[in-house]
Amino acid sequence: MGYVFDLGSVLSGKYLDWFLIGIATTLALTVVAWCLAIAMGIILTLVRMIPFRPLGWFVALYVEYHRNVPLLVQIFLWYFGVPSLLPRPARQWINAHHGEFLLAAIALGLAAAAYVAEDIRSGIRSIPKAQYEAARSIGFGYLGAMGYVVLPQALRISVPPLINQTLLLFKNTSLAMAIGVGELTYRTREVDSYTFKTFEAFAVATAVYLAISFAIMALGSWSGTRLKLETR
Amino acid sequence: MKLFSVLGLAAALAAGLSGVARADQLADIKARGKLICGTLGTSEPFSFQHPQTREIVGYDVDICKKVADAVGVPLELKTIAVEARIPELLQGRVDILAANLGYTPERAQQIDFSYSYFVSQQKLLTTKETGITTAEGFAGKKITAIKGSSSEQGVRRLIPTAETVTFQDTSSAFLALAQDKVDGFCASELILVKLAKQSKVPMVVIEKSLFVEPWGLGLRKGEPAFKTLVNETLAKATGSGEIDKTFSKWFGPGTAFDIKRDYPIEEIKG
Numbered sequence: 096m097g098y099v100f101d102l103g104s105v106l107s108g109k110y111l112d113w114f115l116i117g118i119a120t121t122l123a124l125t126v127v128a129w130c131l132a133i134a135m136g137i138i139l140t141l142v143r144m145i146p147f148r149p150l151g152w153f154v155a156l157y158v159e160y161h162r163n164v165p166l167l168v169q170i171f172l173w174y175f176g177v178p179s180l181l182p183r184p185a186r187q188w189i190n191a192h193h194g195e196f197l198l199a200a201i202a203l204g205l206a207a208a209a210y211v212a213e214d215i216r217s218g219i220r221s222i223p224k225a226q227y228e229a230a231r232s233i234g235f236g237y238l239g240a241m242g243y244v245v246l247p248q249a250l251r252i253s254v255p256p257l258i259n260q261t262l263l264l265f266k267n268t269s270l271a272m273a274i275g276v277g278e279l280t281y282r283t284r285e286v287d288s289y290t291f292k293t294f295e296a297f298a299v300a301t302a303v304y305l306a307i308s309f310a311i312m313a314l315g316s317w318s319g320t321r322l323k324l325e326t327r
Numbered sequence: 328m329k330l331f332s333v334l335g336l337a338a339a340l341a342a343g344l345s346g347v348a349r350a351d352q353l354a355d356i357k358a359r360g361k362l363i364c365g366t367l368g369t370s371e372p373f374s375f376q377h378p379q380t381r382e383i384v385g386y387d388v389d390i391c392k393k394v395a396d397a398v399g400v401p402l403e404l405k406t407i408a409v410e411a412r413i414p415e416l417l418q419g420r421v422d423i424l425a426a427n428l429g430y431t432p433e434r435a436q437q438i439d440f441s442y443s444y445f446v447s448q449q450k451l452l453t454t455k456e457t458g459i460t461t462a463e464g465f466a467g468k469k470i471t472a473i474k475g476s477s478s479e480q481g482v483r484r485l486i487p488t489a490e491t492v493t494f495q496d497t498s499s500a501f502l503a504l505a506q507d508k509v510d511g512f513c514a515s516e517l518i519l520v521k522l523a524k525q526s527k528v529p530m531v532v533i534e535k536s537l538f539v540e541p542w543g544l545g546l547r548k549g550e551p552a553f554k555t556l557v558n559e560t561l562a563k564a565t566g567s568g569e570i571d572k573t574f575s576k577w578f579g580p581g582t583a584f585d586i587k588r589d590y591p592i593e594e595i596k597g
């Protein structure tokens with residue numbers, strides 16, 4: 096008995112709606128977690144450069160925790176663990192406002208921040224220290240020297256590895272399925288369990304993930320060329 | 328083992344030589360020398376790990392054992408996830424499913440169901456705090472269920488305004504309810520009663536069933552010989568009172584449930 100590949104059966108009616116909702120949720124989760132990851136990554140990098148040892152240890156601990164504990168475990172910890180430490184009204188507010196989405200975004204964003212921090216740090220280390228010293232000597236403060244001189248160059252150098260992190264983050268959103276976030280993988284499995292068209296359902300998911308990944312890569316290389324500085 | 332395979336090969340050869348037997352599933356099982364039964368292993372008292380022996384036991388397992396005895400081969404259990412049940416059967420990794428498998432018309436298009444061997448009252452569990460007392464009270468609320476279960480599909484069908492949030496297993500779904508992440512949990516009454524008893528957060532099972540669902544053994548389509556044998560086994564065991572004995576072993580007096588079988592063992596009418 097040959098297998099009849101029937102894409103139409105999973106791409107029609109409510110199943111199509113489920114896929115579309117799933118794609119929208121995946122994209123939203125990626126964007127929210129990404130913003131958090133970049134913001135937190137920059138903060139971590141800056142904190143690490145403050146010449147006060149314990150702060151450096153703290154950042155190192157943060158990075159090691161998020162790189163060495165499986166992401167799924169981190170997500171479960173945020174979803175089932177952290178809210179129970181919060182006061183009751185905060186918990187109720189979270190539960191009433193799509194807590195699973197919020198907490199998944201936090202877990203994914205904070206984990207990605209550890210990698211982002213490492214990437215930016217490598218970027219900064221590639222800028223000769225003399226530039227920072229020169230900036231300080233003409234009157235910039237710490238933040239000024241970093242903000243106007245070092246970071247603009249360092250961030251550009253960090254773009255290719257950051258695109259890589261973005262891709263990873265995008266794919267990792269599928270783990271949010273485990274805590275009931277209705278993203279693409281969750282919806283795919285739902286379509287699968289209703290239609291029993293396993294092959295078709297996951298073929299659709301594969302195509303969508305690939306397409307979005309390629310789009311992120313294209314965006315990355317485009318911004319790479321746009322941001323490139325003329326070296327003199 | 329070796330003896331079995333030699334015997335099996337001989338049986339297969341004999342069958343081939345006789346020229347009448349087509350290689351159907353029943354012949355395959357006999358040739359292989361064991362019946363592979365897909366079961367959940369996480370659903371007390373249907374299929375769960377015995378705390379002392381570490382073996383998978385339960386009502387589902389005993390029913391499967393009767394089928395294996397009728398075929399005349401030993402039983403081999405394979406534990407599977409709720410949502411993987413039907414794919415495992417369709418891809419031939421198990422011969423038969425005894426895995427809390429509720430009848431739904433969608434499933435019946437994919438697989439055959441044996442006579443019903445259990446009828447499940449699908450109910451809703453909620454925390455005392457929500458104050459919900461009827462299924463209608465869940466309109467617009469969040470209800471959890473196990474991913475890929477008929478409970479999930481039942482909630483969608485019967486409380487369309489409710490939002491379903493599904494989890495991989497019973498414990499995650501229960502935890503979500505206990506932490507107020509959802510307002511209700513839909514599953515078989517027996518599972519819910521036990522959870523409500525064990526829960527530290529006060530919980531209640533909504534009295535009225537959301538829906539009633541007959542459970543059958545799952546079989547591949549187009550295997551009439553095996554299906555007939557399975558159904559005859561169930562009918563015979565009912566006639567001889569064996570089913571009642573098994574039922575009372577897991578659900579009768581002395582268990583946490585203390586219920587009697589109040590449904591017939593018969594063909595499921597869609």
